[in-house]
Structures are given as C-alpha cells and as structure tokens.
Amino acid sequence: MLAGLLLLGAGTVHASEPATVAQRVDRLLRQMTLEEKVGQLNQLSGKEFTGPANDKAVNMEREIRSGRVGSMLNIKGAADTRRLQAMALQSRLKIPLLFGLDVIHGYQTVFPVPLGEASSWDLEAMEESARIAAREAAASGIHWTFAPMVDIGRDPRWGRVMEGAGEDTYLGSRIAAARVRGFQGARLGGLESVMATAKHFAAYGAAIAGRDYNAVDMSEQLLHETYLPPFKAAVDAGAATFMNAFNTLNGIPATGHSGLQRDILKGAWGFQGIVVSDWGSVREMVVHGHAQDLPDAAAKAIVAGSDMDMESNAYASSLAKLVRDGKVPVKLVDDAVRRVLVKKFELGLFDDPYRFSDPARERAAMSDPRHRQAARATAAKSIVLLKNDQGVLPLKRGLGAIAVIGPLADARRDLEGGWIVKSDAATMASLVDAVREQAGPATRVSYAAGCDVACRDTGGFAAALEAAAGADAVVLAVGESWDMSGEAKSRADIRLPGRQGELFEALRAIGKTPVVVVMAGRPLIFENIAEQANSILYAWFPGSEGGRAIADLLFGAANPSAKLPMTFPRNMGQLPISYQQYETGRPVRDDKNIVYKSAYIDSPNTPRYAFGHGLSYTSFAYRDLRVSSAGMGPDGKLTLSFTLANTGPVAGAEVVQLYVRDPVASIVRPMKELKGFQRIHLAPGQQQAVSFTIDRDSLAFFDRKLQWAVEPGRFELMVGSASDDIRLRQAIEVTAR
Incomplete structure (x- = not known):
C-alpha cells in the first residue's frame, strides 16, 4: 500500500508505459506547489531530535510533515532515520527525505584520515575504505556523505589539509575519482553505496595564510590548472553531488559564484547532480558583504547555481516570495528541485523509502571483521618511514625491555583523528597495547607519558626518563591531539605542541635516542628530531587499527611503503x-x-x-630507461619503460613516480609536475619491467587564453622514488600539430 501511494505521488503511468526517472520527476513537479518545491531545497540539521524534547524539534517536525524539508543531516542509525522518514511520508505528496552525514574516513570502522590514506598512493585501498564506509553508513539509513574533500592544500597551517589528498593536482585527481567510486559503487541505489560529494567548490585549500574560511585570491590560470582538475575528475567519476565553499574567490563568495557553478560545473562540465551549500554559507554572504540581507543572499545563491541550502533557512524563508515578486525565475527553482528529485528516484526512495534503514543489515555491517582487517592494512600502507639511519628499524624481537614514552603512547581517541561518526575507544589498541602484543611475553614493556599533548611543563619527564633508562629500545610517540587538526583548527605555529621536543632532547641526554612516532593530521615541523633521531615514522591519525599498524611496522611485520602527499617544511617561514x-x-x-x-x-x-x-626496509634500483620514440608527433604517444629491482633483503612495495618538465613555454612551467605513478610489490631479488604511456595531454597546460594545449619543443621526463630523488631522465621532442 505504501509503495502504491508513493507511485501515485510520483505520477501514475499505464502498465504498458514504464516511466523513466525523467518522466516521473516531471509529473511530480507538475503536482507540486511553489512552497513544496522550495521545501525540497531546504536541508536542516537533525541534532535537535537526538536529545530531550524541545521546541525547535517540534517546529522542525511540523515542517517535515508539511513537505517543507527535503533533506536532513546529522541523523544516523536505522531506527532514527526510519522515524524521521515516516514523518516525511505524512506530507501531501509523500516525498521522502535524503539523509546526509559527514562520513569522512569511516563510519564505525575508522580508517586513517584522508591525508594519511593519500600517503599510501594505493588507489584500490582508498576505494575499498570508502566502500566499507559506505556499506556501514548505508545500512544505518544514510544516503549521502559529504566527502570526498578534493581541495588541493599547500599550506599545512590550514587544518583541513587533514581531509584532503595533499598538494598535487594529478595525485589528488586520481584519489578523488577512487573515493567517488568507492562511496557510490557501481550505481546509485545499491544498498551498500551512498552519494558522494566533491567539496569544496572551489579553491578553498588556498585560503590566505592558511586560515580557515579566509579569502582566496588567485589567477584564472592557477585556478584552472591546479585547483579545478580534482573536481573535474570527480565529475567524470560520476559524483552525485557537489558542495560549494565558504571562501570568496577573487572577491565573490563561492556560494554565489555563477562562474564556478553555472559556467564551469553545470555548463562546461555538464554536471547533472545536486549542488549543496556548505553549512550556513548562503547566509554568510551577508557577512561577507556580498548580499544585503537573507533574501538577497537566497536570490544570489539560486541564480548562481546553488541548488540546496544547508542550514541557512534562506531558501525556506525567502525563495517563494522572490519567485512571486519576479526576482528569481521559477525555472531556476524547477531545475534545482529536479536535480534533487532525480537523486531520490535513483536511490529508489520513492519505491521503498526505508530501504536503507535496515536494523538487521546495520548489525551485520557493524560486526564484519573484514572491515577492521582492511583498516589495519590500509593504516600500515599509510604510515611514512621518514628516516631510518643505521637500520634501527625494524626492532629486533626478543629484546629484554622496551619503553614506550610520550603523550600519544597510550592514546586511543587520538588515533582516530577528527570527523568521527562512532568512536569506540574500548575496542582499540593504543601503541603501548600493540607493542605489548607484538613484543611477546619475554619482553618487558614499560610506559610513561612524560606530559600530555599540550606539554606545558616537564613535571612528568622524570618518570619517562626512568622508564627509558633501563630499556633496550625506546619508542617516543609525539604529535597533535585529534582536535588540533580539521575544520576550524588552523594553527599559526605547526611545530610540535608545547615542550614535546624537549622530551626527545631529555632522552638523548641520558644516552637514549628513541625511535620517534609522530601522529598528526597535517605536516608538522620538528627540526631537532629530524636532525638527531635515527628513525622516524609519520603515522598521521591512523584510525581504529592504527596502534597495531604502527607496531606492525616497528617490528617488521609490515614493510613501510608510504610516500608523502605533502611537502614538509623546515620552518614556518x-x-x-x-x-x-x-x-x-x-x-x-x-x-x-x-x-x-x-x-x-x-x-x-x-x-x-x-x-x-618515503623509505622502506628494502632498497630499489631503477635501471635501463628506454623510450619507444625520441619524439612525439601531432597525434602520437610514446612509452617510457625501465626496470625496477628489489635489491634489498625483504619484500616491499615501491611507488615509482613519473615527473615531466617543459623547460621553455609561453607561461613558465613548474620545474617538476607529477604525471604518473605505480605501486609495485617485489620480492627480494625480483625485478619487473615498468612502463608509462605519455600522450599530449601529459604535456599540456592551460595557456593565456585558458586553452588546453601542448607547445612544441623539448620536454624532460623524470622517473624516481620522490620528487627530490630522481633516478632516471630522458629528453624528448614534441612537434606541432
């Protein structure tokens, strides 16, 4: 009976004439009042429903039952999403709600923060982590995640670098596509998939001075060449939704930027999905000084191409009147509503609005042991071995005593990082726990914090030094707490917090040079440690299984293979x-x-x-560079190939990186640009032929007219283990078309 009512609401068709999604949407639109249309563009937070009864929740429930709310965020769990969906189905047209949530790097199973995952350079692993997050979220009634963040970030003062893939456009584009595929699966409507959101459109990662929500000012050439490509990759991968950004771009708030949303995204790129504002960003155009008041902000946002208003109440309070007064064309409202309804039909919500809110499937998804296994494997691939002088790592098993020291040595919540949906520290192993598990019963493992993460005084240093004094090996865990990175967590000084560096120096002073493990959501500055430590593992915030993954690397159960997706500075300047x-x-x-x-x-x-x-416990040799042709014709391609050999004692994976340079161009080009990479696993003594195909797109750039073009001339091809560790070089000539 329910399905029949919903089909009636969507417009009935003859049995011999099955309706397409477009037809069903058109028929439903014809039945909707202007107020009901505006309601579909209204997204509200449902946090009020999670606590005691209150007036705001009562008013919101009234709005839902009257069809004045199209989407809710911050409602999760099969029971609560079913309850609110039932309210929506009491509306005249019984249009179901969309439930959205910030599922950034896991729902219940927490994977490394996205910047940490990017260090794996393993696209399959990142796609799988997004798929697991989608599986858990979808079983809990969630239809829509506000991820992935695909902003390019080159200033680690900006706390939200934690959510992205780092500084490089090519790597960021490949990761954006992988994460979209992981969240959305083969098609929208699959019971183990959710709609992905490419955010924040656009250039949010270039906020001046690395300060969150700050202005962005850049050339059109830089915008198109560096900051837009990951978004285009998300469109090409089928991203269902986009979220606009808080920032102004060259003086215009992104939420009201028709050049971004109408001309590029919906125009040149042909994006057919939903554009949602960021939290309150429609309202904030008034504060920016771009809109006079809330109605003016609503008009500017809808005209510019923002389809759904998240938490500003601008559309709900103003849009119908703006249409009736002739200030906003109704066709813009219809287009935005159509985009929302299409996704609801594609998700199958009109046929079964509760299909994602399944308590039995929710229980099964949350208890699948494969999810934690995947989190551990991904974390191990994401932890970067920055330094390993004298082969200190891996630690030898059977040591008499190991001291695990530092403010993060016994951390659990901090392992997860920010943007956590469901945190369960009781099921997690801290680094101390994991070292005890792997060291074995014959090894005495001691622990002392030394100080907390803020580390404002040295009162606890004595106990830490005492624990370290009799140890055969010392592991020092330092870094940020989970709430020092993320949204609204910009830092003017990204050195290790407080006096953590002094704890390292104190250990050195008693003759103990510790293995250093750094946990953080961004690149940090730790010059004394970088200079004096023998071994450094950069663990980021590694997730639910992060403690065990770090121990896997410490003891050689896994071989480090991660590579940095962001440059680490020496100093703030x-x-x-x-x-x-x-x-x-x-x-x-x-x-x-x-x-x-x-x-x-x-x-x-x-x-x-x-x-x-990023280093390894083994070594790799690059040999015998070859190119299929010394030149590239107008429509040609060429193949660069070489031999990679594992010349060390253990199996390991190497991320080989291809860079190019155009030494002479009408617009000066960077000295290196990443244009390819492959992650290759080799046994000791094994070698493998590696090849890259290079076409004209690999060598093109946006010229002064913003045309994508290749200029003829000499190009340099470079292959190496890092941007500053180039092993092989080859010059080629490119002819004009």
Whole structure:
C-alpha cells in the first residue's frame, strides 16, 4: 500500500508505459506547489531530535510533515532515520527525505584520515575504505556523505589539509575519482553505496595564510590548472553531488559564484547532480558583504547555481516570495528541485523509502571483521618511514625491555583523528597495547607519558626518563591531539605542541635516542628530531587499527611503503610550500652561493622532507630507461619503460613516480609536475619491467587564453622514488600539430 501511494505521488503511468526517472520527476513537479518545491531545497540539521524534547524539534517536525524539508543531516542509525522518514511520508505528496552525514574516513570502522590514506598512493585501498564506509553508513539509513574533500592544500597551517589528498593536482585527481567510486559503487541505489560529494567548490585549500574560511585570491590560470582538475575528475567519476565553499574567490563568495557553478560545473562540465551549500554559507554572504540581507543572499545563491541550502533557512524563508515578486525565475527553482528529485528516484526512495534503514543489515555491517582487517592494512600502507639511519628499524624481537614514552603512547581517541561518526575507544589498541602484543611475553614493556599533548611543563619527564633508562629500545610517540587538526583548527605555529621536543632532547641526554612516532593530521615541523633521531615514522591519525599498524611496522611485520602527499617544511617561514616550484631569474644552485639569489639568508630553500618521500626496509634500483620514440608527433604517444629491482633483503612495495618538465613555454612551467605513478610489490631479488604511456595531454597546460594545449619543443621526463630523488631522465621532442 505504501509503495502504491508513493507511485501515485510520483505520477501514475499505464502498465504498458514504464516511466523513466525523467518522466516521473516531471509529473511530480507538475503536482507540486511553489512552497513544496522550495521545501525540497531546504536541508536542516537533525541534532535537535537526538536529545530531550524541545521546541525547535517540534517546529522542525511540523515542517517535515508539511513537505517543507527535503533533506536532513546529522541523523544516523536505522531506527532514527526510519522515524524521521515516516514523518516525511505524512506530507501531501509523500516525498521522502535524503539523509546526509559527514562520513569522512569511516563510519564505525575508522580508517586513517584522508591525508594519511593519500600517503599510501594505493588507489584500490582508498576505494575499498570508502566502500566499507559506505556499506556501514548505508545500512544505518544514510544516503549521502559529504566527502570526498578534493581541495588541493599547500599550506599545512590550514587544518583541513587533514581531509584532503595533499598538494598535487594529478595525485589528488586520481584519489578523488577512487573515493567517488568507492562511496557510490557501481550505481546509485545499491544498498551498500551512498552519494558522494566533491567539496569544496572551489579553491578553498588556498585560503590566505592558511586560515580557515579566509579569502582566496588567485589567477584564472592557477585556478584552472591546479585547483579545478580534482573536481573535474570527480565529475567524470560520476559524483552525485557537489558542495560549494565558504571562501570568496577573487572577491565573490563561492556560494554565489555563477562562474564556478553555472559556467564551469553545470555548463562546461555538464554536471547533472545536486549542488549543496556548505553549512550556513548562503547566509554568510551577508557577512561577507556580498548580499544585503537573507533574501538577497537566497536570490544570489539560486541564480548562481546553488541548488540546496544547508542550514541557512534562506531558501525556506525567502525563495517563494522572490519567485512571486519576479526576482528569481521559477525555472531556476524547477531545475534545482529536479536535480534533487532525480537523486531520490535513483536511490529508489520513492519505491521503498526505508530501504536503507535496515536494523538487521546495520548489525551485520557493524560486526564484519573484514572491515577492521582492511583498516589495519590500509593504516600500515599509510604510515611514512621518514628516516631510518643505521637500520634501527625494524626492532629486533626478543629484546629484554622496551619503553614506550610520550603523550600519544597510550592514546586511543587520538588515533582516530577528527570527523568521527562512532568512536569506540574500548575496542582499540593504543601503541603501548600493540607493542605489548607484538613484543611477546619475554619482553618487558614499560610506559610513561612524560606530559600530555599540550606539554606545558616537564613535571612528568622524570618518570619517562626512568622508564627509558633501563630499556633496550625506546619508542617516543609525539604529535597533535585529534582536535588540533580539521575544520576550524588552523594553527599559526605547526611545530610540535608545547615542550614535546624537549622530551626527545631529555632522552638523548641520558644516552637514549628513541625511535620517534609522530601522529598528526597535517605536516608538522620538528627540526631537532629530524636532525638527531635515527628513525622516524609519520603515522598521521591512523584510525581504529592504527596502534597495531604502527607496531606492525616497528617490528617488521609490515614493510613501510608510504610516500608523502605533502611537502614538509623546515620552518614556518617557508609556508606555503610545494614541490612544484618555479624557476626564477636568479635561482639558487647551491646553498653556498645565495647573494642576490632567490633565497632565504637564514634557511635553505629546500624542504625537510619532499613530496613523494618515503623509505622502506628494502632498497630499489631503477635501471635501463628506454623510450619507444625520441619524439612525439601531432597525434602520437610514446612509452617510457625501465626496470625496477628489489635489491634489498625483504619484500616491499615501491611507488615509482613519473615527473615531466617543459623547460621553455609561453607561461613558465613548474620545474617538476607529477604525471604518473605505480605501486609495485617485489620480492627480494625480483625485478619487473615498468612502463608509462605519455600522450599530449601529459604535456599540456592551460595557456593565456585558458586553452588546453601542448607547445612544441623539448620536454624532460623524470622517473624516481620522490620528487627530490630522481633516478632516471630522458629528453624528448614534441612537434606541432
């Protein structure tokens, strides 16, 4: 009976004439009042429904029952989503709700933060982690995740670098597509998939001074070349929705930017999905000084192409009157509503509005042991071995005593990072726990924090030094707490918090140079440790199984293979920083000759750790570079190939990286640009032929007219283990079309 009512609401058809989604949407639109249409563009937070009864929840329930709400966020769980969906089905046309949630790096099973996952350079693993998150979320009644964030970030002061894939456009584009595929699966409407959201459109990652919500000012060429491609990759991968950004772009708030939303996204790229505002960003155009009041903000947003208003109440309070007063064409409202209804039909909600709210499937998804196994494997692939002098790692098994020291040594919640849906610290192993598990009963494992994460005083250092004094090996766990990175967590100083660095120095002073494990949501500055430590593992916030994954690497149960997706600076003065540097008219060729050069007088130009850097417990040799042709014709391609060999003692994976350079161009090009990578696993002594196909797109750029073009001339091809560790080079000539 329920399905019949819903089909009636969607417009009936003759049995011999099955309706397409487009037909069903058109018929439903013809039945809707203007107020009901506006309601579909209204998204509200449902947090009020999760606590005690209150007036706001009562008013919101009234709006839902009257068809004035199209989507809810922050409602989760099969029971609660069913309850609110039942309210929506009491409306005149019985249009179901969409339930959205920030499922950023896991629902119940927490994977490494996205920046950490990006360090794996493993697209299949990232797609699988998104698929597991979707499986758990969808079984809990969620239809829509506000992920992936695909903003390029080159300033680690910006806390939201945690949510992205780092600084590189090519890597970010590949990861954006993988995560969209993982969340959405083979098709929308699958019971183990959710709608993905590419955010934040656009250029949010370039906020001035790395300060969240700040303005962005950049050239059109930089916008198109660096910041837009990951969004285009998300469109090509089939992303169902986009979210606009909080920032202004060259003076215009992204929420009201028709050039971004109408001309590029919906125009040139042909995007057919939903564009949702970020939380309150329609209302914030008034604060920006771009709109006079809330009705003006609503008009500017809908005209610019923002389909759904998240939490501003601008559309709900103003849009119908704006249409009736002739200030907003009704066709713009109809287009936005059509986009929302299409997704509801594609998800199958009109045929069964409760199909995603299944308590039995929810219980099964939350108890699947494969999810935690995948989280552990992904975390191990995401932890970067920054340094390993003298082969200190892996630790030898059978040591008499190991001391695990530091403010994050016994952390659990901090392992997960920010944007957690369901945290269950009781099921997690801290680093100390995991070291005890792997060290075995014959090894005595001691623990002392030394200080908390803020580390404002040294009162606990004595106990830490005492624990370390008699140990055969010392592991020091330092870094940020989970709430120091993420949205609204910009930091003016990204050095290790407080006096954590002094704890390292104190251990050194008693003759103990610890293995250092750093946990954080961004690149940090830790120069004393970088200079003096023998071994450093950068664990990011590694997730539910992060403690065990770190121990896997410490003891050699897994071999590090991760590579940095962001450059690590030496000091604050280098920010923002990226490997994509441009040659200047006065370049620095060596640190000894910097007079009247583009240099600092108090610091090298070079980063502490370069983009793509990451070590292994084995070694790899790059040999025998070959190209199929020394030149590329107008419509040609060529193949670059070489041999990769594992020349070390253990099996391992190497991420080989292809870079190109156009030395002479009408617009000066970066000295290196990533254009390909492959993750290759080899046994000791094994070698493998590796090849990359290079076409004209690999060598093209946006010229002064924003045309995608290749200019003829000489190009340099470079293959290596990191952006600053190039092993093989080859020049080619490209002819004109």
